[in-house]
Amino acid sequence: MRRLIVANYKMNGDKKLFAKIIKEVNKVKVRDTKIVLCPPFVYLDEFNLKNKNVELGCQDITNQENSKSTGQISPKMLLEFGVKYVIIGHSERRKIGETDEQINQKINICLNNKLKPIICVGEEKKSDKLDIVLEQINYALKNIDNNIIPIIAYEPVWAIGTGKLPAVNRINKMTRMIKAHLEKLGYTDSSILYGGSVGIDNYKMISDADIDGFLLGGVSLRIKEFIEIVKGIDNE
Numbered sequence: 001m002r003r004l005i006v007a008n009y010k011m012n013g014d015k016k017l018f019a020k021i022i023k024e025v026n027k028v029k030v031r032d033t034k035i036v037l038c039p040p041f042v043y044l045d046e047f048n049l050k051n052k053n054v055e056l057g058c059q060d061i062t063n064q065e066n067s068k069s070t071g072q073i074s075p076k077m078l079l080e081f082g083v084k085y086v087i088i089g090h091s092e093r094r095k096i097g098e099t100d101e102q103i104n105q106k107i108n109i110c111l112n113n114k115l116k117p118i119i120c121v122g123e124e125k126k127s128d129k130l131d132i133v134l135e136q137i138n139y140a141l142k143n144i145d146n147n148i149i150p151i152i153a154y155e156p157v158w159a160i161g162t163g164k165l166p167a168v169n170r171i172n173k174m175t176r177m178i179k180a181h182l183e184k185l186g187y188t189d190s191s192i193l194y195g196g197s198v199g200i201d202n203y204k205m206i207s208d209a210d211i212d213g214f215l216l217g218g219v220s221l222r223i224k225e226f227i228e229i230v231k232g233i234d235n236e
């Protein structure tokens with residue numbers, strides 16, 4: 001199956017850095033990997049992507065159908081800028097109050113507008129029960145047609161930006177649990193990504209896990225390392 005690598009720039013970067021990133025990513029040659037770049041909204045227009053293996057994504061979308069929504073970004077706006085993927089329910093957004101209901105609304109809005117949601121789930125603490133993740137999936141996919149192929153980014157919150165990593169066994173346990181759960185919900189196919197402190201020194205070990213790709217935060221800003229990871233994964 002084709003690997004998916006998603007770069008989440010969060011609230012980082014500037015025109016100069018993104019120009020450098022775009023130049024390098026436009027040149028990268030991959031056989032069986034798709035790269036999705038998710039800049040902050042205000043930089044979407046800078047992303048003049050000229051590589052058939054690279055797509056544009058973003059980090060959020062409105063949950064409102066109504067245009068009387070100050071500060072929100074509509075699907076129509078994102079489509080106009082060539083966005084194909086939207087990260088939904090990242091733990092950093094859940095932390096500032098995004099609810100399961102809003103996440104479900106955002107997924108609906110994406111799907112109604114042919115945008116692909118990348119649904120982030122993950123337990124808060126290492127000691128948390130992993131069932132929490134399945135509950136997040138239940139809420140996220142409530143009343144969502146099961147003819148879609150959900151993209152789920154499993155991101156243990158305790159591993160994001162901390163340099164701490166789950167053991168490959170734990171990632172495998174979780175991704176298998178997620179796949180089996182999705183099948184039970186009627187989704188016969190799915191794509192499961194791992195995210196949380198992936199870097200140049202550990203990506204090979206993690207890519208041995210039963211995953212379909214990565215959601216990368218910090219390392220996606222370091223273009224040389226990012227490209228090395230992309231190529232390394234593509235060559236596996």
Ligand code: PEP
Nearest residue numbers: 160161195196197217218
């Ligand atoms: C993220 O924010 O989704 C993430 C995976 O960050 P990092 O790679 O920096 O842990």
